[in-house]
Amino acid sequence: MSSRTRRVAMSGLALVGTVAVLAGCASAPSDSTSSKKSDFLPCMVSDAGGFDDKSFNQLGFEGLKDASADIGAEPKTAESKDATVYDSNIQQLVNQNCNLIVTVGFNLAASTKKQAAANPDTDFAIIDDNSINAKNVKPITFDTSQAAFLAGYAAASYSKSGTVGTFGGMQIPTVTIFMDGFADGVEYYNEQKKKDVKVVGWDVKSQKGSFTGGFEAGTQAKSVAQSLLDQDADVILPVGGPIYQSAAEAIKDADNGSVLIGADSDLYEADPRYKDIAFTSIEKGMKPATKDVVEQAAKGDFSKTPYVGTLENDGVGIAPFHDYESKVDSGLQGELDKIKAGIIDGSVKVDTEASVK
Template sequence: MTIATRKAGLAGLAVFGVAALLAGCASAPESGGSTDGSNAPVASDFLPCMVSDSGGFDDKSFNELGLAGLTDAAKKLGVKEIHVQSNSDSDYAPNITSLIDQGCNLIVTVGFNLAAATKDAATANPDVNFAIIDDNSITLPNVKPIVFDTAQAAFMGGYAAASYSKTGIVGTFGGMAIPPVTIFMDGYADGVDYYNTQKGKDVKVLGWDVAAQNGTFTGGFAAGTEAKQAAQGLIDQNADVILPVGGPIFLSAAEAIRDASKPIALIGVDADVFVTNPENADLFLTSIMKGMQPGVEAVTTDAAEGKFDNTPFIGTLKNDGVSLAPFHDFESKVDPALQGELDAIKAGIIDGSIKVESPSSPK
């Protein structure tokens, strides 16, 4: 399957494919719902719930996709859902507790930053099932990780950025230096290096050092002054492709680009941001996507049917759990040979002939 040239309808089919795959993942033997006295409720009694991280459910990205998966599942099951938004880290534990008190059967926590609160709550409440997005550190029978090897798709995004760049300088910055963020930055920088090796070029990456595992971070996931300044710093150093990693911080990068009034492209993360943020659609070269919406939907549906287990789902290029979005408005602006090169890179990553490794890749 091509990446840059596929149409929106094919992208939708890819998302459906993730849901179908997840629904078919190996799981524990069915517990039989309420008929055998187990903790698994029948669907009509099932109450799925979610806690956001501090980025909020209107981030046009990470939390919003997770909530869409939860509401899709609730609608399919004919049940209600409850979601609570966290405005700061101190909200995580109280928000989870409030959902337990309301009788939630499955609580989905959105993000690595909720790992400690999720583990504590799951340990104290073994009869409640949990799923956590972007964390694979909890080994409890009632916690299912939903994680993604986004370095694979980010590698392709870095290659595309290097191919597109006219200045020979591309950049990235993140919200916080945590594995779900740095995994994008690792793949991106390695993809640029691969382009340089293949083409004999010297495109530089600003904002992230793979070997040292350090770079530019705003300290949080909110759009605002820090994010705009981080983007502006890259623009001032002549970067003409920028990858902001961390929910709505891309909105501040877009502001900086508008102010700069020169051709600078963005690369989105998590969702196809060309679609989710049409106000800035003209700025997006592509997006590095994770199948969070179908992943949450499938895990929620399985839990309602008594098929919950703690086996992690790991999204990869092979199972369409991660992917690169179409080039959309940039399709006529990229090198005509780029698509074929990306197709070959994808095949190479899948068959192992191209190694993409990040310290943050899920195991």
């Protein structure tokens, strides 16, 4: 393991279902289920990317839906097209007397803090941020670096070119925590195997790397992914909601055997269009965590105590290798199991600059 000392992060990015939702600026938030049996009203505001991003917004929304179905509630949702509508989306839900408002993502922290202070009788939960210290705000966070460490090790083991890559949407802790863990997992592989697999797109020491500037799929994300392929990366981890779609397009266009690592949800299951290049995924248990927080609040057990997903409590992990199961080294899974146990018992250290304390 690297001798660099970095703090273990307690937050993570950045992330499934379809619904008619508030379009950024004007119209009122929409209802999502049919029969209302409970007086408890759970609500949610998305970040950019929308509730159908097959990533962090969608996972949070699915948790909201599942909890609402269990408690017999009819949730309300508001979709943010950009940062200009965070405040207004939250305010509209407050005005509809929501008992709990879940905000999805680090980017909504300032608006959540402001609205929670202005509305002390409304409870809030925020996914991927733990910067708010208020009695009516519960952080839902994930130490994603632990799972990303395993994915980095696996990527280094699989790489044929000796180069792997990662890039992000915005350079914020919930994105770079993936990139730190991934790069450190590659370094751990090199130390254990006496290899020299390179990481392009992110430098842990300088905390500098490749970013698209947002979470939208498009030409910019594809261009960044292509730049990593041009540097011989044959395993790529894009971190930032839908930007994985553009990375997948670049990989498919290259048609050179390169593969993709998903972020937040199991890409193989979440978006079967890309199952043929889905090597594995770094998973965050946003769906069960959100479901649990909503159900506890509905029971009157809301508290500001943070939820932190780790390998130990299955809050984070990596997906199966699916179609690549027979293509990885026969001893890889055993090595990953051993590393996971070491991370849990503390004998393998996973640290990151992306700590939000």
